[in-house]
Amino acid sequence: MSKDSKPARIETPQAIRGTQDIFGAPAEAFVRVVETFERVRKLYRFRRVEMPVFEKTTVFSRSLGETTDVVSKEMYSFEDRGGESLTLRPEFTAGLARAYITNGWQQYAPVKLATHGPLFRYERPQKGRYRQFHQIDAEIIGAAEPTVDVELLCMADQLLKELGIADGVTLTLNTLGDGESREAWRAALIEYFRAVRAELSEDSQERLEKNPLRILDSKDPRDKVFVADAPMIDDFLSAQAQDFFAAVTSGLDAAGVAWQRNAALVRGLDYYRHTAFEFVTDRLGAQGTVLGGGRYDGLMESLGGAPTPAVGWAAGVERLAMLVADGGGVAEAPLDVVIAVEDDTLINLAIKASATLRRAGLSADMVASGSPRKRFDKAAKIPASVLLGMSLRDGVVTFNYRGADVAAVQALLDPLKA
């Protein structure tokens, strides 16, 4: 096309902020995470669920609490043509709870569920945080026993080990107690921090009103001074709550799952009870949590269902994939055979050879473009077990094999020359 007849240049649309196009080694790491999750989840007999990526907004707003920042600013909500407010799912749990209720999954209770896929949050992107991101998710719904908390954590622990990233990751564990324990603790915390209010950071002064438990994991040194001596949940636990937590920790010990107590680990939402946990690392910058979850016995009621105990966790696939990639990574699988087509008259023969190899279960690719004399060198740069140069010499089709163990390939392809 001449310069004169070139059409006016169209501006290429940009990708949406916070979305990613994953390709090559990072994509391999991504599927490694998902495939490992699928394998491990079957070992624990978690049942696969496929869920819609959007729900009525109320599914999330009721479960999260109408007034929180999370609901008001950080969800992708829109109206459909009928004027109904819909939201791209920002988490799995609420949708699974809705499905449990609307589909009558009580009949399967206690039921172990596993799913994975994209989630959407309207946030400023940074390392390990995207607007469209992906999680793997496991929930056990309809069981109140600490045994299932242990099983769920055990599965998470095995997953991280099988991904080969357990070394730099530690399980931090806490209990929020039952409803009364939690309320008593919360009241004590408010009283304690109110007394020193003026000396807290600006952010924490606001947290005192909106979300006092969050002061406990403030990063500001002005807050940390007081956090160290803040009331601990342990002083407010009922006997039953103590027993529950003891059963979880002793179960983890029995399963050989290492854990660390973190008395400052909290959840912002009111429906969380008892077990709360995060697997954390210092290798991902500010985003230290690799996998997190807890027991949410109060959630079902907030969606209009019968009181139903449940516990679950979710983990960011991108964050796990980054750890997998940092720890040696995952290369794209090398080819079995690469064919350099050094003469254009041999292209159909090469196509036939490729098809033969692939039908025999061998991966094959061919280099058939550009200067014929450079194709061999180009093919030689592609990692493959066998390199086959196809050329025409004095009118004779010549196959030249290089690499380790060419015999099997030769046996398949040499007959094609005739």
Place this chain on the structure above:
RNA sequence: GCGACUGUAGCUCAGUUGGUUAGAGCGCCGGUUUGUGGUACCGGAGGUCGAGGGUUCGAACCCCUUCAGUCGCCCCA
């Protein structure tokens, strides 16, 4: 929403106190070695220096605005 840093070729990046026609490596295209060869050599295409405005005789470089990216804060279901 706030802050810091960064935008130069398809990719990774140079580019001096502002001064001729903006460079390198890799990649891509073509050629040389008439060859059993992952090496080497020669040549070529490809850039409105993110965009817009300003200062200046002159801007990739200085100033303003804007867009985008990265990292952090807030938030973290």
